[in-house]
Amino acid sequence: MGKTIVIQPVTRIEGHAKITIQLDDTGNVNLARVNVIELRGFERFCMGRPVEDMPRITPRICGVCPWSHHLAAAKACDAVFGVTPPPAGAKLRELCNSIAYMEEHILHFYFLAGADFLLGPDADYSVRNVIGVLGAAPEVARRVVRVRHMCAKMLEIIAGKAIHPQAAVPGGFSKPLAKDERDQLRKMADEALELAKFSIAFAKESVFPKYLDVVKSLGVITSGFIGTVKDNGALNLYDGKLRLMASDGSFDDFPYDRYTEFIGEHIEPWSYLKFPYAKKRGGFSLEDDAPGLYRANTLARINVCDFIDTPLEQAELEEFRRNFGRPAQLTLLYHWARLIELLYNAENAIRLLDDPDITSLETRVKVTPRAARGVGCTEAPRGTLIHDYETDADGMLTNMNLIVGTTHNNAPINLSVTQAAKSLIHDGKYDQGVLNTVEMAIRAYDPCLSCATHRLDGKMSVKLDIFDAQGSLLDSLAN
């Protein structure tokens, strides 16, 4: 008798998600589906509003990465108005992006995925959580918390507030950075860089070696990748051209306002989330190594760039490629790539703070409404983020399309979970460790749903239902 296992996080801030694993009559995995409920009706709500409101409204979409939406919206507004921000405006935006990245990547590595790696996927729920991480490595945790404090403080200094930012405006940045503020930030950035250096060394020495077998086997799929690079091929997380790489390493580069020529959006009846695919490589297919399949997020960006123009990260990139090739395909390498990006953002923040332009008083240019289309794109921590706006002559929105980072990874997450489930569930037998490991495959992508699956008291907000082939509930488990 075939049966279905449903792993369902019960509730979360930014939506709901559930994992359904369908077994065949022999008790082996037939398929797995990860279903995310996204924000519905947002585009319709925005129609007819002044386009300059978008940098203020869109950070409300996601409480996890508001800065990415804020900056993508501001860039789309620049394009709609046909303006280029002055150097200080663009650099202050990029600085905020790097600081927000550091805060996110630290949180994810140490306190979300960290619980899996520092304590192990089979560890009891009572310790496999944030408090468990603190207990396992208190001195590390102390440093981590301090730098997270500093990241929040740095954003407060530059932009007034870290949540629901409003500092980036069409045409640039609303508030110049004072020189004494720059000096204060510079000291904090130094400390963040030290933590970033420590983190990657710590992970390479004490974390990844212990789990190399898991890294080599869990959730492994073959796909292409998408990310942003500068014209010279260097990694960039704020601005540049998009690079869509196939699994054989060949790639197409294109300006992000031409994304519709290269990226298609497929719809499946069982998912609220669209499935983007590489249009020029073939149609959509939810199969491993399908020609149109690609991934976004940290591993993708590290794969698509030719080099990193900061020395510490370039050395890390070279070591990474010596070990895993280009493009690297192992899903859990997202964590390793995330640490390379942490280091990049810390060094990039210092580079920007040392740039004399950063304290210029000329941070914005005036804008005038017009009928136009404008596309803004940044690399959000969870993947390439595209905001596409059209306005009428009064600057009111008439059309809008958003592709967020987690959406790019919709098909890959489904495939990785299927792969993980197939390798770990046999003859209908499974235990809690297996289910934790399936969740690890998802968490590697750092989708928006990942944060809420770790509760601070050590329990996972997960419900598991088992149905028979007729849809009758056979068993219901919760932790």
Add this chain to the structure above:
Amino acid sequence: MPTIEEDAVPDFCSKPVLILGIGNVFFGDDGFGCALVEYLETHFDVPGGVCLQDAGTGVRKLLFTLCLSQVRPRRLLIVDAVDFGREPGEWFEIDPAEIPVVKLDDFSMHQLPTSNMLRELQQQTGVEVRVLACQTGPLPAEVCPGLSEPVRRAVPEAARWVAREYFDASRDRKGAEGRNTLVNF
């Protein structure tokens, strides 16, 4: 002269009183907490020892940091919308420690991880945690900002309660402003 250590602590950790309005303004009455914070900012003189923030849907990041921080406020008030089956617009206080475990699943549409962190803060760090909640009407399935009339009417009433409980108390203890809870983990 503050040290770099003190400089590095964000306001939501360093001020003695933290008031967070949380919710999603895109979904009708779920925006109650955010609306209340806006009302307090525009109708009251917020004391210097109070950090008042519209945390929207980003509250977990703040609570994560608070749970792990060595420097925390002495008092934390969460203002949120809930569905407890009462009359829409009815507002009341909830003790996080008294939320039965079986109720965690349906405490609210977005509260589960937040409520657990609140319990951690209350039980393990010594921070006084209170939750002011407002019963919502039916929430829209798609984006539809704006409070219903009963919940909108509750905003000024609840704001006056917050001001009385937190702003007045903060002014009464002016000498204590700037001090906060230092906890070693």
